[in-house]
Amino acid sequence: MEITCIQYKHSDLVKPEGRVDSATAPQLAKALEDITNAGRFRIVLDLSGVDFMSSAGLRVLISTQKTCKRYNRGEIALAAVPKRIYDALDLAGFIPLFRFFDSALDAVGAM
Amino acid sequence: MPEPPPESPSAKNSTDPTAPAPAGRARNLSQTRVFTAQFDNLETVRQFVGDAARNAGLNDSDVYATQLAVDEAFTNIIEHAYEGESLEKIECSYKISKSGIVITLTDCGKPFDPAAIPVPNLEAELEARDIGGLGLYFIRTLMDEVEFTFTRQADTGKLCNILRMVKHRES
Numbered sequence: 503m504e505i506t507c508i509q510y511k512h513s514d515l516v517k518p519e520g521r522v523d524s525a526t527a528p529q530l531a532k533a534l535e536d537i538t539n540a541g542r543f544r545i546v547l548d549l550s551g552v553d554f555m556s557s558a559g560l561r562v563l564i565s566t567q568k569t570c571k572r573y574n575r576g577e578i579a580l581a582a583v584p585k586r587i588y589d590a591l592d593l594a595g596f597i598p599l600f601r602f603f604d605s606a607l608d609a610v611g612a613m
Numbered sequence: 614m615p616e617p618p619p620e621s622p623s624a625k626n627s628t629d630p631t632a633p634a635p636a637g638r639a640r641n642l643s644q645t646r647v648f649t650a651q652f653d654n655l656e657t658v659r660q661f662v663g664d665a666a667r668n669a670g671l672n673d674s675d676v677y678a679t680q681l682a683v684d685e686a687f688t689n690i691i692e693h694a695y696e697g698e699s700l701e702k703i704e705c706s707y708k709i710s711k712s713g714i715v716i717t718l719t720d721c722g723k724p725f726d727p728a729a730i731p732v733p734n735l736e737a738e739l740e741a742r743d744i745g746g747l748g749l750y751f752i753r754t755l756m757d758e759v760e761f762t763f764t765r766q767a768d769t770g771k772l773c774n775i776l777r778m779v780k781h782r783e784s
Contacts, residue, residue: 523659524688525652554659554677556684557751561744568739586677593754594747595735 513544513613519551522559543576548606550582581609645706650695665707669714678755685748694722713781721773
């Protein structure tokens with residue numbers, strides 16, 4: 503899995519590409535922790551390049567959301583979520599816990 | 614290592630999946646592969662069952678659901694039955710039937726009791742969300758039949774877990 507991170511003025515954009523499963527989820531967790539550990543809590547996760555995500559990936563999303571939302575200091579928003587991954591988020595009851603955007607650009611603009 | 618390109622259903626599934634296999638290239642109606650209990654094998658396991666599910670005539674959405682369920686099951690075996698990654702074995706078999714596909718995962722780790730896995734709370738507030746049990750919930754929701762049994766292997770005498778999952782072809 504390749505992960506691209508771009509730091510904008512008001513948010514950080516993280517774009518993983520490939521599959522997020524039990525083998526690769528730690529990589530994604532590390533990329534997101536590097537941002538929150540640096541004290542930045544407004545993150546856009548662009549999922550357009552992700553073709554598979556298991557509950558191991560969902561675990562990373564929920565734990566990052568908990569960190570970001572604590573003390574109302576920010577959030578992780580999800581952008582360009584492929585249908586299959588959206589369906590899995592829906593199955594897990596995650597839809598009310600995240601803001602969704604059609605594109606990374608829309609999300610970065612709204613943060 | 615470069616990642617494979619995003620799955621393109623049209624490219625991978627350009628022929629009618631319900632059509633008979635071309636002569637001389639008969640499809641495998643059943644196959645068994647043995648993997649070590651390592652997360653790096655997940656990609657290969659998903660490909661193995663994905664190809665089989667496509668050959669069984671499942672639609673793209675059901676192929677993905679089957680791959681996700683098997684990924685979760687394989688992960689659960691590593692995490693719970695073998696208590697972490699190891700060189701222990703996980704056997705993965707499939708059988709294509711008239712109505713769909715039957716997938717069986719067998720391991721000889723700790724006996725698995727599905728009743729001991731918590732049921733995830735899908736409506737809790739963010740802070741109360743605990744991801745435990747989501748894998749098993751996915752398996753049960755995504756597959757049409759799910760059955761956990763134990764068996765004693767004839768040759769080794771070991772007690773083994775058998776997880777049998779069925780996905781029906783949409784008619």
